[in-house]
Amino acid sequence: MIISFDEIKQFIPGYVFNEYGQLTGNYVHYDQIICVSENGRIQIWLDQDSWEAKDPERLICDYDESTLRGLM
Secondary structure, eight states, rough: EOOOHHHHHHOTTTHHHHHHHHOOOOOEEEEEEEEEEEEEEEEEEHHHHHHTTTTTGGGGEEEHHHHHHHHO
16 A cells, blocks of 8 residues: 655655665655555655566665554
8 A cells, every 4th residue: 555655754764865865876756755555564665666666676665564653
């Protein structure tokens, strides 16, 4: 299930996106990020195409859903 990035962005440190961009060379556009909740995980993908392709190179981060939801 796709969830709004706005719902969880306060719990994700900004440096995660900077580090990801520096390590991969992929520029992160906040308006293109896709957040997906499935199998007890919340995954943040670079964009819709990345998620559909399940390309691990474009998976920005992957968190335990219960941990993130516990912070809300």
